[in-house]
Amino acid sequence: MLKLKEVGQCFYPNTIEEAAKLLKESGEDTRIVGGGLHLTAFPNPAIKTLIFLNNLKLNYIKEIDGKISIGATTTISELANSAEMNGYLKGNVKKLLQSIASELLRNQITMGGSVAQREPYSDIVTMLLTLRADIVIHDGEKEIKTPISDFYKSNFRATLKKSVIKEVLLEKFDSTYKFGMKRFTRNATDIPLLNFGILAQVNEDTIKNVSIVVGARPGPAERFAQAEEFLKNKTLSKELAEEFGKFVEENVDVAGDIRVGKEYRAHIAGIFAKRILNEFMEE
Amino acid sequence: MKVHYKINGEEKEFDIQPGELLLDVLRRNNYTEIKGNCYLGTCGACAVLINEVAKATCTTLAAQVNNAEIITIKGIGTISEPHLLQKAFVEKGAVQCGFCTPGTIISAYALLKNNPDPTEEDIKRSIDGNLCRCTGYVQQIEAIKFAIKLLKGGK
Numbered sequence: 217m218l219k220l221k222e223v224g225q226c227f228y229p230n231t232i233e234e235a236a237k238l239l240k241e242s243g244e245d246t247r248i249v250g251g252g253l254h255l256t257a258f259p260n261p262a263i264k265t266l267i268f269l270n271n272l273k274l275n276y277i278k279e280i281d282g283k284i285s286i287g288a289t290t291t292i293s294e295l296a297n298s299a300e301m302n303g304y305l306k307g308n309v310k311k312l313l314q315s316i317a318s319e320l321l322r323n324q325i326t327m328g329g330s331v332a333q334r335e336p337y338s339d340i341v342t343m344l345l346t347l348r349a350d351i352v353i354h355d356g357e358k359e360i361k362t363p364i365s366d367f368y369k370s371n372f373r374a375t376l377k378k379s380v381i382k383e384v385l386l387e388k389f390d391s392t393y394k395f396g397m398k399r400f401t402r403n404a405t406d407i408p409l410l411n412f413g414i415l416a417q418v419n420e421d422t423i424k425n426v427s428i429v430v431g432a433r434p435g436p437a438e439r440f441a442q443a444e445e446f447l448k449n450k451t452l453s454k455e456l457a458e459e460f461g462k463f464v465e466e467n468v469d470v471a472g473d474i475r476v477g478k479e480y481r482a483h484i485a486g487i488f489a490k491r492i493l494n495e496f497m498e499e
Numbered sequence: 500m501k502v503h504y505k506i507n508g509e510e511k512e513f514d515i516q517p518g519e520l521l522l523d524v525l526r527r528n529n530y531t532e533i534k535g536n537c538y539l540g541t542c543g544a545c546a547v548l549i550n551e552v553a554k555a556t557c558t559t560l561a562a563q564v565n566n567a568e569i570i571t572i573k574g575i576g577t578i579s580e581p582h583l584l585q586k587a588f589v590e591k592g593a594v595q596c597g598f599c600t601p602g603t604i605i606s607a608y609a610l611l612k613n614n615p616d617p618t619e620e621d622i623k624r625s626i627d628g629n630l631c632r633c634t635g636y637v638q639q640i641e642a643i644k645f646a647i648k649l650l651k652g653g654k
């Protein structure tokens with residue numbers, strides 16, 4: 217089944233500068249290939265040129281200047297199995313990564329491909345927004361670092377017609393920070409029908425510096441500012457978890473689609489919110 | 500364009516179109532032990548090892564993995580000399596229609612290469628992308644556990 221019928225050429229640039237230059241020069245019908253999952257599963261017949269990043273050595277996870285730097289072609293499996301994720305936020309990011317999609321898909325989906333594609337249901341996008349990651353792109357001349365929420369507020373699709381994602385940077389949160397994220401699917405290979413992440417600093421049971429993100433709403437993942445405000449300076453307790461679950465169910469900005477109704481999505485969001493706070497207490 | 504792979508230990512060169520899928524290139528060149536089904540990366544029937552990692556060939560571009568080392572189910576063991584995983588699948592009744600079997604064994608093989616002592620959770624996770632419509636997975640998990648025992652016994 218020849219899905220990408222019109223592809224007549226492909227390139228294997230040796231540097232990211234060269235990759236960005238090729239992308240700019242080859243025009244609208246050119247695509248960078250990350251894991252290639254989206255490009256092959258949902259092929260766009262207009263694509264004529266492919267740029268492979270194989271020679272760019274963007275397959276890494278390393279610590280630089282107190283940040284965890286993850287190269288764009290790193291797959292979900294590579295990140296999940298990395299030493300850096302073992303103790304990171306008490307192993308909760310690793311646990312999440314291991315639960316995304318299926319092993320074969322985890323072995324293919326890349327960080328760069330997930331950020332660039334920004335599927336509304338992407339667990340990686342919800343996770344990176346919750347963790348307040350930075351995205352580093354290269355425009356052929358220089359690197360540009362942008363907080364992920366600003367990146368998505370900008371016209372990032374236009375930017376990525378001329379730039380290549382180089383890496384994702386994660387803060388090394390100290391032990392007062394807690395992270396939890398849950399995803400709801402009907403089976404292992406189904407796309408999530410809702411995902412919900414919380415990152416919070418908990419100092420002597422007081423909640424600070426919260427980020428809460430909801431994805432697969434079914435619209436794209438977004439910060440849930442009202443819920444962040446609700447939790448700010450509150451004391452972590454069973455009662456708070458209960459109240460917060462109700463608040464989320466009543467206020468979360470979700471809609472219905474062919475897969476699941478609005479009320480059901482809101483109900484799941486409320487359950488996830490409550491469970492994550494309860495898990496924070498058990499840590 | 501031409502691509503070069505090492506498949507089951509043999510050097511191979513194929514003519515391909517730059518937008519072709521690895522599954523189509525390999526089946527066209529008689530590696531029909533790799534099955535094709537969903538073409539979406541979701542069933543696992545088309546899995547092979549690419550540079551030691553289990554991947555779906557239906558969502559892998561043949562040009563992207565130029566110069567890769569590829570192992571199919573026949574590279575793990577043959578009918579006359581089966582690998583212990585293959586023996587265990589037969590012995591534990593983990594093969595019914597057999598359509599999913601090459602992909603499932605590839606995923607289990609990749610797991611055991613990296614982790615010879617996996618937990619039940621590790622085993623389930625390693626084959627969670629290999630759909631089986633016949634066995635209900637119970638026999639497959641039993642077979643993988645049995646293979647681990649056989650491998651530890653050095654048989």
Ligand SMILES: Cc1cc2nc3c(=O)[nH]c(=O)nc-3n(C[C@@H](O)[C@H](O)[C@H](O)COP(=O)(O)OP(=O)(O)OC[C@H]3O[C@@H](n4cnc5c(N)ncnc54)[C@H](O)[C@@H]3O)c2cc1C
Pocket residue numbers: 247248249250251252253254255256257288289316317321324325326327328329330331332333334335337338339340341376379380381382405406407408539540541
């Ligand atoms: C059946 C199926 C189930 C899935 N399930 C899940 C799931 O449960 N959870 C989840 O989080 N994701 C899931 N995904 C992955 C989904 O989020 C996207 O398909 C993701 O983009 C795949 O990543 P990739 O690296 O293969 O992207 P690719 O297909 O390689 O690329 C996607 C887009 O990003 C661009 N791109 C890639 N790399 C770069 C780069 N470095 N710089 C600039 N642009 C780049 C490409 O040009 C293309 O436009 C699923 C996908 C499929 C097909």
Ligand code: FES
Pocket residue numbers: 534535536537538539540541542543544545546555556557558
């Ligand atoms: S045919 Fe490749 S995963 Fe289904």
Ligand code: FES
Pocket residue numbers: 593594595596597598599600630631632633634
């Ligand atoms: S044995 Fe028939 S699909 Fe698995």
